Amino acid sequence: MSYISFRIKLSAFSALCAISAAGYAQTDVYEQWRESWMKTYEETMPELKVEIKKPVAAVKGVKDDAAFQGWRMEKAMSIEEFYNAPFNGNSGIVIDFGEHMTGEFTFNLRQGWKTPDAPIKLKFTFGEVPSEVCTPFDPFPGGSLARAWLQDETVTVSTVGEPVTIPRRVAFRYVKIELIGHSYDFHFADMQCAATTSASGEPARLPESASEIVRDINRVSLNTLKECMQTVYEDGPKRDRRLWIGDLYLEALANMYSFKNHELTKHCLYMMAALAAPDGMLYSTAFERPKAHPQYETQIADYSLLYNVALLDYTLASKDIETARDLWPVVQNQIKYAQRYVGDDFIYDRQRDRGLWIFFDWTPGLNTDIAIQGAMIFSLKKSAELAKLVGDNDSAAQWIELAAKMREAARQKYYDEKEGVFFAGPEKQLSHISQIWMILSDVVTPKEGAKALKKVLADKNAVYPGTPYANHYLVEAMIKCGMNKEAKKFLVDYWGGMVKKGADTFWEVYDPNDDFRSPYNFFPINSYCHAWSCTPVYFINKYPEIFQK
Numbered sequence: 388m389s390y391i392s393f394r395i396k397l398s399a400f401s402a403l404c405a406i407s408a409a410g411y412a413q414t415d416v417y418e419q420w421r422e423s424w425m426k427t428y429e430e431t432m433p434e435l436k437v438e439i440k441k442p443v444a445a446v447k448g449v450k451d452d453a454a455f456q457g458w459r460m461e462k463a464m465s466i467e468e469f470y471n472a473p474f475n476g477n478s479g480i481v482i483d484f485g486e487h488m489t490g491e492f493t494f495n496l497r498q499g500w501k502t503p504d505a506p507i508k509l510k511f512t513f514g515e516v517p518s519e520v521c522t523p524f525d526p527f528p529g530g531s532l533a534r535a536w537l538q539d540e541t542v543t544v545s546t547v548g549e550p551v552t553i554p555r556r557v558a559f560r561y562v563k564i565e566l567i568g569h570s571y572d573f574h575f576a577d578m579q580c581a582a583t584t585s586a587s588g589e590p591a592r593l594p595e596s597a598s599e600i601v602r603d604i605n606r607v608s609l610n611t612l613k614e615c616m617q618t619v620y621e622d623g624p625k626r627d628r629r630l631w632i633g634d635l636y637l638e639a640l641a642n643m644y645s646f647k648n649h650e651l652t653k654h655c656l657y658m659m660a661a662l663a664a665p666d667g668m669l670y671s672t673a674f675e676r677p678k679a680h681p682q683y684e685t686q687i688a689d690y691s692l693l694y695n696v697a698l699l700d701y702t703l704a705s706k707d708i709e710t711a712r713d714l715w716p717v718v719q720n721q722i723k724y725a726q727r728y729v730g731d732d733f734i735y736d737r738q739r740d741r742g743l744w745i746f747f748d749w750t751p752g753l754n755t756d757i758a759i760q761g762a763m764i765f766s767l768k769k770s771a772e773l774a775k776l777v778g779d780n781d782s783a784a785q786w787i788e789l790a791a792k793m794r795e796a797a798r799q800k801y802y803d804e805k806e807g808v809f810f811a812g813p814e815k816q817l818s819h820i821s822q823i824w825m826i827l828s829d830v831v832t833p834k835e836g837a838k839a840l841k842k843v844l845a846d847k848n849a850v851y852p853g854t855p856y857a858n859h860y861l862v863e864a865m866i867k868c869g870m871n872k873e874a875k876k877f878l879v880d881y882w883g884g885m886v887k888k889g890a891d892t893f894w895e896v897y898d899p900n901d902d903f904r905s906p907y908n909f910f911p912i913n914s915y916c917h918a919w920s921c922t923p924v925y926f927i928n929k930y931p932e933i934f935q936k
């Protein structure tokens with residue numbers, strides 16, 4: 388189901404949630420904890436570090452079929468030359484800040500040889516990649532996301548000589564500046580970005596034995612993570628600029644093997660808990676301003692299950708068992724909620740209860756029946772591990788038992804022993820995602836898993852992942868099956884492919900076969916610094932024997 392049709396379907400539900408949140412229609416299962424969870428969320432608010440960054444050069448976009456999305460940048464002049472020349476002759480020029488940054492953009496103008504007698508109107512277009520500042524945004528082709536995400540801002544400067552800050556926070560490396568209206572010559576006098584991140588600490592350096600491409604991938608991963616670490620783990624500093632559970636899970640993993648800022652993970656876990664729906668189910672995404680609130684329309688079955696896994700991983704990394712104890716009702720409710728979808732046959736069936744969004748990837752037409760069965764088993768097992776840590780042995784035993792029954796059911800219903808793969812739906816869809824989640828949940832042995840993966844990877848007609856998010860789980864599954872060489876090769880080819888195409892930060896969507904792929908019908912609206920793409924730093928540092936040799 389597409390994002391948009393899903394949203395329409397859920398509009399009635401969201402109305403009900405709004406009523407529920409106000410406390411009319413439903414009792415709140417979290418009533419006794421909500422306030423203190425919100426307090427912990429507020430108390431763990433991280434401080435942002437601010438660094439002033441200056442531009443490095445003036446460049447121009449050059450059409451080049453060999454470049455990523457058909458555009459590359461070529462130096463036009465030094466930044467000093469740019470400041471010295473009257474701007475009116477340079478309309479359309481692009482200023483390069485040399486690296487990806489997230490923050491407030493400020494500029495100042497100075498008058499030329501005559502006193503300005505009118506305001507100056509300028510249009511700024513901020514881009515994370517070259518194509519974003521070279522592709523016209525209008526006519527906007529439409530899609531599931533709003534035109535307003537695109538970072539173009541028109542500014543009227545009334546007083547030349549007074550610095551102007553663009554009100555919107557921007558995420559960019561390049562900024563194109565166009566002149567819309569002026570009277571006499573003027574110059575740019577200064578430009579800067581007050582760049583922010585909450586990432587602190589020095590991640591470990593890779594040893595000499597790591598190859599150059601692995602080092603580059605590690606560096607770009609760290610940049611991606613750092614840029615997404617703001618006052619929450621944002622999914623992307625350009626878009627959607629908010630916390631999503633799926634992204635939180637992967638960012639927290641990457642953080643564990645780099646900055647180790649566990650407080651930020653805790654902050655985000657508390658935020659989602661404090662905002663969960665009164666019936667127990669987590670919302671999948673939340674905003675911080677003007678005050679913390681969820682997106683009521685959005686609940687994703689797989690993200691809810693992953694919350695428990697994220698909490699377990701956080702607990703193991705931080706040794707903060709108190710948080711796990713405090714958030715325990717959330718863990719229990721995610722499992723309880725998912726159980727509504729499990730029938731007597733121990734198969735997760737999305738039709739059994741109200742419609743939830745099942746995500747896993749943006750690949751169109753992906754059948755997620757097998758993946759959600761796997762994700763639930765995976766979550767049951769991880770939740771049982773956490774249950775033992777917090778001393779809830781009854782839940783641990785029940786969940787282990789349920790996981791075993793769901794495993795058997797999955798093998799019976801979906802596994803084709805002869806072919807050695809899992810097929811989904813009446814159309815017998817063969818996808819990477821189905822195999823991955825059957826491996827991660829131990830439905831197959833490593834040997835069977837390796838066979839399934841090799842088969843699907845070799846099949847040109849198989850439905851393959853379109854996002855680094857889904858490919859993260861592919862690498863994880865390969866490692867679980869002992870396919871270490873393949874895992875390294877895949878990581879180097881896929882994430883290294885982005886590096887070779889000039890990535891400063893990893894992209895939300897990357898399909899080596901199609902640079903223009905976009906789930907939103909317009910590639911410039913994709914995010915080019917996306918949290919869920921930063922996990923090579925986790926793999927490289929967690930498995931040095933695979934990736935650092």
Ligand code: RAM
Binds near residue numbers: 623631633634746
């Ligand atoms: C997109 C964002 C976000 C993701 C959701 C499901 O809107 O990229 O990161 O978690 O999809």
